[in-house]
Amino acid sequence: MSAGKVQWILLFVHLFVIPASAQQNPRPVSMNKVELGFKLDERGVARYAVSFDGRQVVSASRLGFKVKEGFVLDSNFKILKTELSSADETWKPVLGEVSSIRNNYKQLKVFLQQKEAPFLLMNIVFRVFAEGVGFRYEFPIQPSLRFFVVENELTEFNLTGDHKTFWIPGDYDSNEYLYTTSKLSEINAWKFPMLSFGRKEENMPDQHAVQTPLMMKTAEGLYLNIHEAALVNYSSMQLHVDKANYSLTASLVPDAAGNKGYLRTPANTPWRTIIVSDKAPDILNSKMILNLNEPSRIGDVSWIRPMKFMGVWWEMQIGKTSWNYTDNIDSLSANGTLVGNGRHAANTANVKRYIDFASKNGIEGLLVEGWNTGWEEWTGVYKEENFDYVTPYPDFDLEEINRYAKQKNVKMIMHNETGASAANYDRRLDTAFRLMNRYGYPAVKTGYVGKITPVGEHHDGQWMINQYIRSAEVAAKHKVMIDMHEPVRPTGLHRTWPNFVASEAGRGNEWNAFSEGSPPEHETILPFTRLMGGPMDYTPGIFKLRGYAAADPKRQMHTTLAKQLALYVTMYSPLQMAADLPENYERYPDAFQFIRDVALDWDDTKVIEAEPGDYLTIARKEKAKPNWFIGAITDENSRESTVKLDFLDRDTKYDAMIYADADKADWQTNPEAYQIRKMTVDRNTVLKLKLAKGGGAAVSIVPVK
Incomplete structure (x- = not known):
């Protein structure tokens, strides 16, 4: 059947x-x-x-x-x-x-x-x-x-x-x-x-x-x-x-x-x-x-499942390290090998550091960007042959990293940046996915930054629409989940290809790293726009909210820390990244607990209140479990969110852990100030969640043991 x-x-x-x-x-x-x-x-x-x-x-x-x-x-x-x-x-x-x-x-x-x-x-x-x-x-x-x-x-x-x-x-x-x-x-x-x-x-x-x-x-x-x-x-x-x-x-x-x-x-x-x-x-x-989409075309879907992951990624976005191995591909050492710049993030020792943190904290996956050759020149120009998707840089020991990750019970997530040479990726799809199968990669993040090749095609034109679907089809053949970045905005095709678990296709959290960022209202608009067609890999969970960008020490996130937690509930995706650096999570282990606990796949969703551009509060019930999670976010204005818990089971007491903005929290002046409180609740409880300017609140609700 x-x-x-x-x-x-x-x-x-x-x-x-x-x-x-x-x-x-x-x-x-x-x-x-x-x-x-x-x-x-x-x-x-x-x-x-x-x-x-x-x-x-x-x-x-x-x-x-x-x-x-x-x-x-x-x-x-x-x-x-x-x-x-x-x-x-x-x-x-x-x-x-x-x-x-x-x-x-x-x-x-x-x-x-x-x-x-x-x-x-x-x-x-x-x-x-x-x-x-x-x-x-x-x-x-x-x-x-x-x-x-x-x-x-x-x-x-x-x-x-x-x-x-x-x-x-x-x-x-x-x-x-x-x-x-x-x-x-x-x-x-x-x-x-x-x-x-x-x-x-x-x-x-x-x-x-x-x-x-x-x-x-x-x-x-x-x-x-x-x-x-x-x-x-x-x-x-x-x-x-x-x-x-x-x-x-x-x-x-x-x-x-x-x-x-x-x-x-x-x-x-x-x-x-x-x-x-x-x-x-x-x-x-x-x-x-x-x-309005067709039913699933995949028979056995047992391998398609939600995942939390970390990434050797944010440190490159903020300018701490680089994707490329060398700063000048024409600069060769005497023996004809590339001269490293000393800033390459995807090196064996650094990747093992992330594996250790993910393993210790129960984060299942790790994405590594910049692991493969070709990053020195590829963006903004038409270049047909840019990546081969199988050759690592000299400082990335593919065998050792996968052995170490398996030992630590961490799944490696592949990264295939195409540099917009979609024609090249098309030719190499099976080669790329065979490598993933060899090492047991359950998921891949693809990217399409740059001018599309074939020359003259566009990211949102018919040729590329078909290429994205071909990628999802080949991924399904190899039993790999796929997360696309820089594609067309989604239109519900994750019903037909349920391994197409997420995509970017919008202004994600990363823009706070290399630009003026996005205003506090941004995350209250996205669910009414970009997310209407499908899950978004927004990369939430940034804890160091000021002074993180090497290029501009004054740059800061336009949210509070509590709002970063709330985004795991309000921005739906079954593939969610804990996007910050391990050392920043180690500063706030009690807040990081919510990221460890929050579910990604749901039995039920209640939109408690919403107004595009202003506020959003959502409650979700974890798949096949009695646990609920709530996310509440606001724009540049502070407000109070009132949440009736009448969706909880009758005659059941729950422990609610509330991660909220501190009294003087403010996205501009005091973004990392938060407070955590625990209370016993039932279906008659009404929560009053105070949201700071640019702030939010996250709540986990589990039955009392």
């Missing part, structure tokens, strides 16, 4: 086929408070609209395509037939925020044909959920449309006002910008210096383009999120903003030739997703994007 069939616990489907004339538009389809309308107008243009609780969310908006073969599938359509169906199933994710997910929707499929030769066919499939709508285009097999090139997707999202918007620029090669909160009409993607390598004309040509997931709030208090699901064999969707009309149009990332996609019938696009509610927590609770 396949993994997909194992996951399907309950399935209930109705199918109604309704013949239709060109003038016969289907009736609206509704679930709970969400309603979808579809019609062909007098010119045969397909349009849809979405409302919530009787309030229009997306007004009549165009659907259609331009195909480079000279066809325009945007008008002159007639309806051949419609199909209305429904489904109600429950499935179990391999890893996740909840133990089971209900997939309940009504589906409307509209079969369209153009009324003039060559009578092209296009279907539009809508799925209406209690929290929103997903839709995609399908191109059936037909005589006049086989292989074709997408010139433009004409999908519109016509909004109803100048909404408050949380956005980052539409850069084809980077998702790592700071979020701006502004009105829709005030969006200007060129207000930021470009982060990606290359020219603005190539990577960010549209001044009014933004990335998805795009989070918005209307003046009437509706929360609205637009993204996509199941991005496979297609270019990622950005959104062009028509500021005068409050309209968004799909803007696909082009390839080196300027094309937006190459398809062969039968084909379909990713799902375009609209999630809406009058309550912010409902946005975070939605599993619609996951539900």
Whole structure:
């Protein structure tokens, strides 16, 4: 029996086929408070609209395509037939925020044909959920449309006002910008210096383009999120903003030739997703994007499991040591070997020091970056052959390190930085993963920093979308979990490939090491934006919050220490890093205990309170155990979070360990001040968690023994 069939616990489907004339538009389809309308107008243009609780969310908006073969599938359509169906199933994710997910929707499929030769066919499939709508285009097999090139997707999202918007620029090669909160009409993607390598004309040509997931709030208090699901064999969707009309149009990332996609019938696009509610927590609770992805393609999933790990990583980020072995690859010693710079972090003795700390503290894994040859010159330039993924530097004893780690019961995590030469990585995938299998690596972190090779391709274009999936497929074949850095932002594919356990695809904690950092509100926005599509490897757990950067002694994190702990709960990932140096954790062993204790895989998740850009409090129940963990974070303002513990079991007493900001804690002036207190609680207890400016609180709750 396949993994997909194992996951399907309950399935209930109705199918109604309704013949239709060109003038016969289907009736609206509704679930709970969400309603979808579809019609062909007098010119045969397909349009849809979405409302919530009787309030229009997306007004009549165009659907259609331009195909480079000279066809325009945007008008002159007639309806051949419609199909209305429904489904109600429950499935179990391999890893996740909840133990089971209900997939309940009504589906409307509209079969369209153009009324003039060559009578092209296009279907539009809508799925209406209690929290929103997903839709995609399908191109059936037909005589006049086989292989074709997408010139433009004409999908519109016509909004109803100048909404408050949380956005980052539409850069084809980077998702790592700071979020701006502004009105829709005030969006200007060129207000930021470009982060990606290359020219603005190539990577960010549209001044009014933004990335998805795009989070918005209307003046009437509706929360609205637009993204996509199941991005496979297609270019990622950005959104062009028509500021005068409050309209968004799909803007696909082009390839080196300027094309937006190459398809062969039968084909379909990713799902375009609209999630809406009058309550912010409902946005975070939605599993619609996951539900629009295909079930797992992996049969045996027993090797896929959550992991905590440390990394020989942060010390390079802060400038203490280096990834590269030498500072000048042209500088050779008399015997023809590289001359080391004396600052290379991935040396045997240093790695053993991390292994010792991880082993002592029950941290299962260790990532080592900069272990392999090729780091001296690779970023910002096109270089086809940069890494071979198997050759260590002279001071990294691969055999000895793996022997020592095994002796200490620590799993080594592989690092494969591609330097953006994805073509080179493609050729070497099996070689790289065979090395991991040889030494028993359970997971790999990949990276794509730089200009993509093949030359002219973009991180978010169709070629790279397929490369990320190929990497996950090969990883699955070798039973290795994969964590991708610098990829496209996720779209729920961790349902289909559950070994795709995490990715970066956003502005992570590392930006506090080598830039001005991220403001305190940043982590309250990310769950409503970047994390809507999947887990994020944010690398929390920094304890030395000031004076850590060699390049700038005044640089500091924009959080308190207690907030760094809370991020393990609020920033979901089944692969979590204890990101700081061992010596910094040794300064605060009582606070480090929370990192040791916190779970990574969950039976249940409760979003207690949330407001994008302001605050977030989440409670999660550990998988197959009675333990709960709470994370509460705030922006630059101090506040009190009230948490009712009515989700706890009846007639059970619990020990709650509360890791909180100290009375005078402040992210700017006193960030490392924290306090720990223990109390007995039950389901009638109400916790009052005081959060400092830029602060947070973390709570572990376990039954009294």
